[in-house]
Amino acid sequence: xxxxxxxxxxxxxxxxxxxRPSRRDEAPWPSRFRSGLKHAALILAAFVMLYPVLWMIAxxxxxxxxxxxxxxxxxxxxxxxxxxxxxxxxxxxxxHYMLNSAIIAIGCILGNxxxxxxxxxxxxxxEFLAKKALFAVMLMTIMLPIHVVIVPQYILxxxxxxLNTFLPMIVPKVLATDAFFIFLMVQFxxxxxxxxxxxxxxxxxxxxxxxxxxxxxxxxxxLATTAIFTFIWTWNDFFxxxxxxxxxxxxxxxxxxxxxxxxxxxxxxxxxxxxxxVSLVPIFLAFLFGQRFLIKGxxxxxxx
Numbered sequence: 001x002x003x004x005x006x007x008x009x010x011x012x013x014x015x016x017x018x019x020r021p022s023r024r025d026e027a028p029w030p031s032r033f034r035s036g037l038k039h040a041a042l043i044l045a046a047f048v049m050l051y052p053v054l055w056m057i058a059x060x061x062x063x064x065x066x067x068x069x070x071x072x073x074x075x076x077x078x079x080x081x082x083x084x085x086x087x088x089x090x091x092x093x094x095x096h097y098m099l100n101s102a103i104i105a106i107g108c109i110l111g112n113x114x115x116x117x118x119x120x121x122x123x124x125x126x127e128f129l130a131k132k133a134l135f136a137v138m139l140m141t142i143m144l145p146i147h148v149v150i151v152p153q154y155i156l157x158x159x160x161x162x163l164n165t166f167l168p169m170i171v172p173k174v175l176a177t178d179a180f181f182i183f184l185m186v187q188f189x190x191x192x193x194x195x196x197x198x199x200x201x202x203x204x205x206x207x208x209x210x211x212x213x214x215x216x217x218x219x220x221x222x223l224a225t226t227a228i229f230t231f232i233w234t235w236n237d238f239f240x241x242x243x244x245x246x247x248x249x250x251x252x253x254x255x256x257x258x259x260x261x262x263x264x265x266x267x268x269x270x271x272x273x274x275x276x277x278v279s280l281v282p283i284f285l286a287f288l289f290g291q292r293f294l295i296k297g298x299x300x301x302x303x304x
Contacts (some may be wrong), residue, residue, distance in 0.1 A: 086270070089268060090259055101235055113223055120181075164246060184226065192218055228293070238254035253279045260275070
């Protein structure tokens, strides 16, 4: 038995205002106050961490005698000529050193993407002799500092006549020497269902076709994370590039920036800060355009 609603009730229901949420559904003011206090603390902490960068930007616009006299961020008399003078202060324009760093960074990125992904696929999907032992040894190399191997590497590269070339920085990446990225990709591949591999193997695919057509397209977040970190670490690398590159024409950005500091005479701090700001632009762009891949690649680690 059904009951009919009268037209008057239907009209009243159609014209009645929407129900407002009760006061119980709204967050109480102590909770909102604590949330606002947390956000204010985070903003303050972010400002404290960014203050050195902001002070460097302000210092790049000050004259030589005002840089270390004003601890604040306000620039009363901007000096934009620090950028033009710093660009041409060394034996070559600063763009030449940025090009050298870009060549090394691109070579290292390509080397890590190819070699580390292949090594990770082998550890994650293939069975071979002493697999667990080799994986443990690979992880142990993460704890090995570069200062331990730099002398043997220098002797080896000197015998190969690779000094003052980009090969000492690029060739090791082609040989999958970055264990951190191998471990990252192994964890990502382990999160990919093995049923996809089995279905492809039924269709007659081997390891290379499974890797190229199934695993590799699903590894985009891990590959992007590897590319971003490789670019940042290579762009900021100073120690190894200082050891292997002694010709001023082969200098990279970190080594070129160290040339602004003269231990025997007055250093050009304004030009140094200006070129330091310029050198931060590629890193900022890398984070800006790769942020979502970076977060996804680290947070999910292949979990589907």
